[in-house]
Amino acid sequence: MTSRRVIVVGAGIGGLVAALELAAQGVEVLVLERAAQPGGKLRELTIGGAAMDAGPTVFTMRWVFEALFDAVGARLSDHLALQPVDVLARHAWSEHERLDLFADVSRSADAIGSFADGAARRGYLEFCERARRIYRTLEQPFLRDSRPSPLSLAGRVGLRGLPDLMRISPFATMWSELGRYFSDPRLRQLFGRYATYCGSSPFLAPATLMLVAHVEQDGVWMVDGGMHRIALALAALARERGATLRFNAPVDEILTRDGRVCGVRLADGEQIDAQAVVFNGDVAALGAGLLGPAPRSAAAPVVPANRSLSALTWNLLAKTQGFPLSRHSVFFSSDYIAEFSDISRHARLPTAPTVYVCAQDRGDDDAHEPRGAERLLMIVNAPATGDTRPFTPEELTRCEDETFRQMARCGLQVQRSPQHTRLTTPQDFERLFPATGGALYGQASHGWAASFSRPGARSRLPGLYLAGGSVHPGPGVPMAALSGRQAAASVIADRPSARTSSRRSTAPSLPVATPGGTSTR
Numbered sequence: 001m002t003s004r005r006v007i008v009v010g011a012g013i014g015g016l017v018a019a020l021e022l023a024a025q026g027v028e029v030l031v032l033e034r035a036a037q038p039g040g041k042l043r044e045l046t047i048g049g050a051a052m053d054a055g056p057t058v059f060t061m062r063w064v065f066e067a068l069f070d071a072v073g074a075r076l077s078d079h080l081a082l083q084p085v086d087v088l089a090r091h092a093w094s095e096h097e098r099l100d101l102f103a104d105v106s107r108s109a110d111a112i113g114s115f116a117d118g119a120a121r122r123g124y125l126e127f128c129e130r131a132r133r134i135y136r137t138l139e140q141p142f143l144r145d146s147r148p149s150p151l152s153l154a155g156r157v158g159l160r161g162l163p164d165l166m167r168i169s170p171f172a173t174m175w176s177e178l179g180r181y182f183s184d185p186r187l188r189q190l191f192g193r194y195a196t197y198c199g200s201s202p203f204l205a206p207a208t209l210m211l212v213a214h215v216e217q218d219g220v221w222m223v224d225g226g227m228h229r230i231a232l233a234l235a236a237l238a239r240e241r242g243a244t245l246r247f248n249a250p251v252d253e254i255l256t257r258d259g260r261v262c263g264v265r266l267a268d269g270e271q272i273d274a275q276a277v278v279f280n281g282d283v284a285a286l287g288a289g290l291l292g293p294a295p296r297s298a299a300a301p302v303v304p305a306n307r308s309l310s311a312l313t314w315n316l317l318a319k320t321q322g323f324p325l326s327r328h329s330v331f332f333s334s335d336y337i338a339e340f341s342d343i344s345r346h347a348r349l350p351t352a353p354t355v356y357v358c359a360q361d362r363g364d365d366d367a368h369e370p371r372g373a374e375r376l377l378m379i380v381n382a383p384a385t386g387d388t389r390p391f392t393p394e395e396l397t398r399c400e401d402e403t404f405r406q407m408a409r410c411g412l413q414v415q416r417s418p419q420h421t422r423l424t425t426p427q428d429f430e431r432l433f434p435a436t437g438g439a440l441y442g443q444a445s446h447g448w449a450a451s452f453s454r455p456g457a458r459s460r461l462p463g464l465y466l467a468g469g470s471v472h473p474g475p476g477v478p479m480a481a482l483s484g485r486q487a488a489a490s491v492i493a494d495r496p497s498a499r500t501s502s503r504r505s506t507a508p509s510l511p512v513a514t515p516g517g518t519s520t521r
């Protein structure tokens with residue numbers, strides 16, 4: 001008898017969400033994860049006995065998780081404690097140039113007015129309105145569609161929505177459009193940085209990525225216990241709903257019979273039958289043949305030139321002084337053009353890096369100054385050449401020294417020690433996420449068409465489904481979760497029993513089309 005089991009390869013956010021949703025609908029689910037714990041990029045490291053986040057730190061679009069937990073008969077607040085932040089981030093260019101952005105738009109506008117001038121204040125308010133409009137235009141037809149094309153997008157917004165679609169300027173670059181709102185180069189740089197949330201360069205990304213600014217204004221939360229808790233909570237709930245999770249279980253091959261997926265083979269040779277497989281690794285691994293010959297052409301190959309950004313990250317347990325770190329702080333490079341030219345054009349580490357710091361023992365007000373050493377994650381953008389050109393120790397040391405010098409120029413002294421510092425390079429990320437070169441966000445969103453070229457939940461190989469940050473609707477924790485929901489919905493809709501069942505009507509659009517598209521901060 002053929003198996004009815006669904007195998008999920010990978011326990012990143014997309015895989016965990018797909019597994020949870022499938023298990024909640026009574027499907028027999030087996031998750032196979034190469035690592036020893038769930039989370040994928042939502043990693044946790046322990047340094048000097050202190051556990052800390054080593055991946056994502058900014059939690060947005062809470063509604064995605066509320067709708068998910070709702071759909072599986074649970075309440076998000078019973079599983080995760082979330083605290084909203086007032087200060088979205090503290091930005092610095094030098095010791096004397098600092099700017100906080102707030103969740104409250106009018107507070108940010110006042111801060112920008114004092115930092116720059118009245119024109120900048122007005123420009124910011126117009127920019128916020130524009131970002132809001134882009135988000136509203138794209139939320140339903142793009143984020144919640146299982147695989148939109150320019151044509152389907154136009155079809156879904158309808159004739160009345162077409163002017164809105166053109167107003168979001170899909171053909172202009174983010175950098176050029178930002179010039180319409182901000183003449184102060186520092187503000188253009190600050191808002192251009194939102195492109196990097198999708199692993200893209202602000203000089204090449206389309207203006208539509210301005211919507212990231214709106215997503216942040218809609219709410220940023222801190223997760224009690226760290227972001228890694230999200231993965232633990234999803235894994236626990238998936239188990240409660242009946243899924244089986246196996247760790248240290250690398251899948252070497254996706255097997256097919258008569259042109260459709262029939263199971264997987266693990267690295268130790270074990271074969272497990274399945275009716276369908278959801279692949280949560282980066283789709284680049286399929287094209288590279290890392291999952292065997294059958295799924296090679298299941299999704300369009302990812303050309304290395306189209307890879308998104310990688311990063312150098314440092315996790316530290318260290319004392320700091322001289323700068324009032326907020327939970328999220330950014331220390332800007334003095335030459336943004338040179339930074340991205342180093343990364344995108346020359347494929348080298350930036351000589352003038354912009355540094356993001358997550359101070360994990362702090363809240364967003366200045367009252368939470370830690371007394372001793374504190375848990376820090378520092379991130380600098382880097383090219384995704386972990387497989388083709390690993391950086392030499394000298395290159396890494398040069399970039400690290402410049403990173404700490406850049407923070408010191410803004411007043412921040414970090415008392416680092418080698419035994420309490422853990423560096424992760426593009427080469428390390430390539431090892432963790434094979435065939436990516438260390439790219440952390442799938443393919444870059446460069447040019448208007450890039451967002452349409454990500455594969456959807458259904459691959460070209462019958463029985464193989466895709467979920468994760470390299471799949472539509474794109475990278476980021478909530479987006480990967482949406483892709484997991486879309487994969488689960490597609491599996492359910494395509495199951496032979498679903499096609500004949502009278503209850504089928506709920507399946508295709510069930511998870512992603514549930515209400516909840518409004519923020520519930």
Ligand SMILES: Cc1cc2nc3c(=O)[nH]c(=O)nc-3n(C[C@H](O)[C@H](O)[C@H](O)COP(=O)(O)OP(=O)(O)OC[C@H]3O[C@@H](n4cnc5c(N)ncnc54)[C@H](O)[C@@H]3O)c2cc1C
Nearest residue numbers: 010012013014034040041056057058251281468469476477
């Ligand atoms: C440093 C950093 C900072 C970030 N900051 C943010 C942020 O602040 N906010 C935000 O929203 N997003 C952020 N992101 C992006 C976000 O983390 C990702 O988009 C998201 O977590 C990706 O989830 P995923 O579903 O693609 O799974 P992944 O995290 O990519 O996990 C895939 C899993 O599949 C497993 N796997 C792959 N192949 C196999 C195989 N053959 N056999 C078994 N297992 C396999 C892997 O081991 C891995 O565990 C950040 C990412 C990084 C790295």
